[in-house]
Amino acid sequence: MAEKKGAAATAAPETQGGSRIGFENVSVAYGSLVVLDSLTLTVNPGEIVALIGPSGSGKTTALRTVAGFVRPSAGRITIGDRDVTHLAPYDRNIGMVVQNYALFPHLRVEENVAFGLRARRLPEDIIRSRVPESLAMVGMAAYAKRYPRELSGGQQQRVAIARAIAIRPQVLLLDEPLSALDAQIRRSMVDEIAKLHRDLPALTVLYVTHDQSEALTLANHIGIMRDGKLRAFGDTQSLFRHPPNRFAAEFLGRANLLPVSGLSPLDGNRARVGFGNTALSAQNHHGMPQGSDCLLCVRPHDFKLQQARDDSNSLTGIVRSVQWQGDVHNITFDAGGHELRMTSMPMSEPPQPGASIEVHFSAADVTLVPEDSRHG
Numbered sequence: 001m002a003e004k005k006g007a008a009a010t011a012a013p014e015t016q017g018g019s020r021i022g023f024e025n026v027s028v029a030y031g032s033l034v035v036l037d038s039l040t041l042t043v044n045p046g047e048i049v050a051l052i053g054p055s056g057s058g059k060t061t062a063l064r065t066v067a068g069f070v071r072p073s074a075g076r077i078t079i080g081d082r083d084v085t086h087l088a089p090y091d092r093n094i095g096m097v098v099q100n101y102a103l104f105p106h107l108r109v110e111e112n113v114a115f116g117l118r119a120r121r122l123p124e125d126i127i128r129s130r131v132p133e134s135l136a137m138v139g140m141a142a143y144a145k146r147y148p149r150e151l152s153g154g155q156q157q158r159v160a161i162a163r164a165i166a167i168r169p170q171v172l173l174l175d176e177p178l179s180a181l182d183a184q185i186r187r188s189m190v191d192e193i194a195k196l197h198r199d200l201p202a203l204t205v206l207y208v209t210h211d212q213s214e215a216l217t218l219a220n221h222i223g224i225m226r227d228g229k230l231r232a233f234g235d236t237q238s239l240f241r242h243p244p245n246r247f248a249a250e251f252l253g254r255a256n257l258l259p260v261s262g263l264s265p266l267d268g269n270r271a272r273v274g275f276g277n278t279a280l281s282a283q284n285h286h287g288m289p290q291g292s293d294c295l296l297c298v299r300p301h302d303f304k305l306q307q308a309r310d311d312s313n314s315l316t317g318i319v320r321s322v323q324w325q326g327d328v329h330n331i332t333f334d335a336g337g338h339e340l341r342m343t344s345m346p347m348s349e350p351p352q353p354g355a356s357i358e359v360h361f362s363a364a365d366v367t368l369v370p371e372d373s374r375h376g
């Protein structure tokens, strides 16, 4: 593909060490306030890693240490084989897109996209080909002559992405790039970013977001942060299916967590546990030992009102609320004094508040999570 050949041919010498991002025990402090606490994390070349976590957990700070806008008080940042910890942002070969577009209002779209190329004093013929190529990648080729004020929010953010990739960065940093957009535009922009990454598979992307559906859709790996620390990290599906701790289970996918006791291993990866007087079975992915007290993680969509398989667990409960949301019914119910949530396909006759229900869930779909605070 011409696009990628061009990128390789014009790659700066410093891009040859690959585009892996490494955080090695990186800490950031403002006075006595530690906002990033010994972060160690690798983003492999060509991967998208999403950092998620509550407000103030240090996601943006982590991203800005890679960009060079925040200096770590300890630790090292590497890009490829280079230690960039003390390099100026300009020397790091990074593209960055932030929440609020940040286009130059007095420059036409094409001049915004050309800006970084001119700053790097690239030859005019490269600028002339790179600008339309980059705009085409985000579907904005027809808007080259417009000013930012003549574009919608989603279009401005596409131009900001084109501007970031025009310099052919090794690393693309995205800091809440879609959070100023409305829900429908966000969804189409998520598709757009996925397509962009298919077009530029060597590009390593670090993506900070509040929105876990963006993270689940786009990322190969997800890191979950809290209080300046990385609390969980894993490939997207494993992290969702087998969260390593309570915080990860609750933050990613709002799992139901039932306190269970007396773990007894079964065949394979499974174990039996007790929830009050009810025996339940589940995946023991984290290999917790005989007799453990832990949490049973059940996603809201894994509860069913009909028994589906032979290995199904069941619980009885009292319906507390029923909410119709168009494509799903959300039901909350009380089981053994715990409020649990389930989602189901829309029902013509949903159970009513106060009704007794029996819910079923398969041992294959649910996992045991350590309660121990050392894990989370």
Ligand SMILES: Nc1ncnc2c1ncn2[C@@H]1O[C@H](COP(=O)(O)OP(=O)(O)OP(=O)(O)O)[C@@H](O)[C@H]1O
Pocket: 030, 035, 053, 054, 055, 056, 057, 058, 059, 060, 061, 062, 210
């Ligand atoms: N320049 C600064 N001076 C002092 N404290 C700062 C500075 N920048 C960030 N902080 C603090 O560092 C902590 C982490 O901020 P950061 O922006 O990294 O969090 P975040 O996880 O990205 O949050 P959000 O999701 O709200 O953007 C916060 O408590 C914030 O108030």
